[in-house]
Amino acid sequence: MVREYPLQERIKLDKMEEECGVFGVYSSTKKYNVANLTYLGLHALQHRGQESAGICVNNDGQFNLHKGMGLVTNVFDEDKLKSLDGKIGIGHVRYSTTGSSLLANAQPILTNSIKGDLAIAHNGNLINGAEMRLNLERQGSIFHSTLDTEVLAHLVARSFKDNIIEAFTHSLQQIKGAFSIVAMTKDSLIAARDPHGFRPLSLGKLGDSYIVASESCALDIIGATLIREIEPGEMLIINEEGIKSSYYSERKPYNFCIFEFIYFARPDSVIGGQNVHLARQELGRQLAREMDVEADMVVPVPSSGISAALGFAQESGLPYQKGILRNRYVGRTFIQPTQEIRDLKVRIKLNPIRDIIKGKKIVLIDDSIVRGTTSKRIIRMVREAGAKEVHLAISSPPVIDSCYYGLDTSRRKELIATQKSVEEIADYIGADSLTYLSKEGLLDSIQANGYGFCTACFDGNYPIGKGTDKLAIENR
Numbered sequence: 001m002v003r004e005y006p007l008q009e010r011i012k013l014d015k016m017e018e019e020c021g022v023f024g025v026y027s028s029t030k031k032y033n034v035a036n037l038t039y040l041g042l043h044a045l046q047h048r049g050q051e052s053a054g055i056c057v058n059n060d061g062q063f064n065l066h067k068g069m070g071l072v073t074n075v076f077d078e079d080k081l082k083s084l085d086g087k088i089g090i091g092h093v094r095y096s097t098t099g100s101s102l103l104a105n106a107q108p109i110l111t112n113s114i115k116g117d118l119a120i121a122h123n124g125n126l127i128n129g130a131e132m133r134l135n136l137e138r139q140g141s142i143f144h145s146t147l148d149t150e151v152l153a154h155l156v157a158r159s160f161k162d163n164i165i166e167a168f169t170h171s172l173q174q175i176k177g178a179f180s181i182v183a184m185t186k187d188s189l190i191a192a193r194d195p196h197g198f199r200p201l202s203l204g205k206l207g208d209s210y211i212v213a214s215e216s217c218a219l220d221i222i223g224a225t226l227i228r229e230i231e232p233g234e235m236l237i238i239n240e241e242g243i244k245s246s247y248y249s250e251r252k253p254y255n256f257c258i259f260e261f262i263y264f265a266r267p268d269s270v271i272g273g274q275n276v277h278l279a280r281q282e283l284g285r286q287l288a289r290e291m292d293v294e295a296d297m298v299v300p301v302p303s304s305g306i307s308a309a310l311g312f313a314q315e316s317g318l319p320y321q322k323g324i325l326r327n328r329y330v331g332r333t334f335i336q337p338t339q340e341i342r343d344l345k346v347r348i349k350l351n352p353i354r355d356i357i358k359g360k361k362i363v364l365i366d367d368s369i370v371r372g373t374t375s376k377r378i379i380r381m382v383r384e385a386g387a388k389e390v391h392l393a394i395s396s397p398p399v400i401d402s403c404y405y406g407l408d409t410s411r412r413k414e415l416i417a418t419q420k421s422v423e424e425i426a427d428y429i430g431a432d433s434l435t436y437l438s439k440e441g442l443l444d445s446i447q448a449n450g451y452g453f454c455t456a457c458f459d460g461n462y463p464i465g466k467g468t469d470k471l472a473i474e475n476r
Helices: 034-044 078-082 130-138 148-158 164-172 260-265 276-290 306-316 338-349 373-384 422-429 439-445 468-473
Strands: 019-028 052-059 060-071 088-094 111-114 116-126 177-184 189-193 202-206 211-214 225-229 232-241 244-245 297-300 323-327 350-352 361-366 391-395 433-436
Touching: 019 034, 019 116, 019 177, 019 189, 034 052, 034 078, 034 088, 034 211, 052 116, 060 116, 078 439, 088 116, 088 177, 111 148, 116 130, 116 148, 116 164, 148 164, 148 177, 148 276, 164 189, 164 232, 189 211, 211 232, 232 260, 276 306, 276 338, 276 439, 306 361, 338 373, 350 373, 361 373, 373 391, 373 422, 422 433
Parallel strands: 297 361, 361 391, 391 433
Antiparallel strands: 019 088, 019 211, 052 060, 052 088, 111 116, 116 177, 177 189, 189 232, 202 211, 202 225, 232 244, 323 350
């Protein structure tokens, strides 16, 4: 995962960043407007990526693609959606974990080969993507983007299999990493998930239409019913013959990304039969069981700490207060990263309510600490608003390692928990105390049916290694 930063570097809060969101529709009778359904689905998945959005629709073999930089509502208007007519469609919202933030890297990507047209949208990261790309370039392939997704497209085009579905299957067997993919041929919608199930992918139904989406919240917004989650190593082919399920790979031990439950997934989504909001509440309850502190109230860092703070308050008996207001209308900005601007950015997004927290001992709840910079600014603001004590409680263990499976984390040397003890972190961020949820408490709190979890960012145990990409080598 090679990272490129523009001169006006992106300022972001101190969080692991979202990955991407994918959405696909097959409507056999055109009863539903595929472009409109995809637009709404992407809108529900906007939290997974805000840098670019795209929709590709297939009208009897004619592919029509529109994509652009920015939010879904900025990229599409009524006229654009009217021009996207068809019975099959796929869509994508992107945060750039691999490749820079450029229009050339927006998805879906559309390719043509002797096997036929193919549109692909991808969520995740291929740990052998750089190696595969280099091999393909040596064989004469020309790339137009820096996306892992384009590596898959070239593998399909160069496959010895003549049938495009067989070529797609053969290509999936060559890539290694974390991925959930939706793709579209002239007559079929394809959905596939990596053999370890790192990234989420769900199947739903709306009338005669089948829907594939990163999260169930995207099904809810269009009134679709959740059928099930696509299994690790499974590929679905959806066309006029119905749904065909097959396994292109032997299923490996389940290693679902635990951060979906901690932070990424929308609270109203359901994963493994477990509602995400209720799972986060349970994390907060367990955190309260593990933390011994005298305080007057529980205050969440909005909006990432709200669910866990509710659970913490329920378990501890402390009153829950919205002591920090979040401005819902602040988008991402691209400005010079001076210290003054960083401080201002946090104040624009978050503002303590002085009359609630003045003179109080506060348990401040958040989901994670990555570099510690934002936690430090928030605690300083809360103290300036008059808090007597600030005890920070985190509903996950310390982040000690980078992710190579599709999340944008800081380099290992930038992660504060690799450099400092818990007491040293508390001193650095200005907290009276700091408590992390234990790894055991985290795993015991999440009741997703049949799921095992990737916890590499907490323990350095990478289920499929780090890969050969530049960033992986830098962080070893």
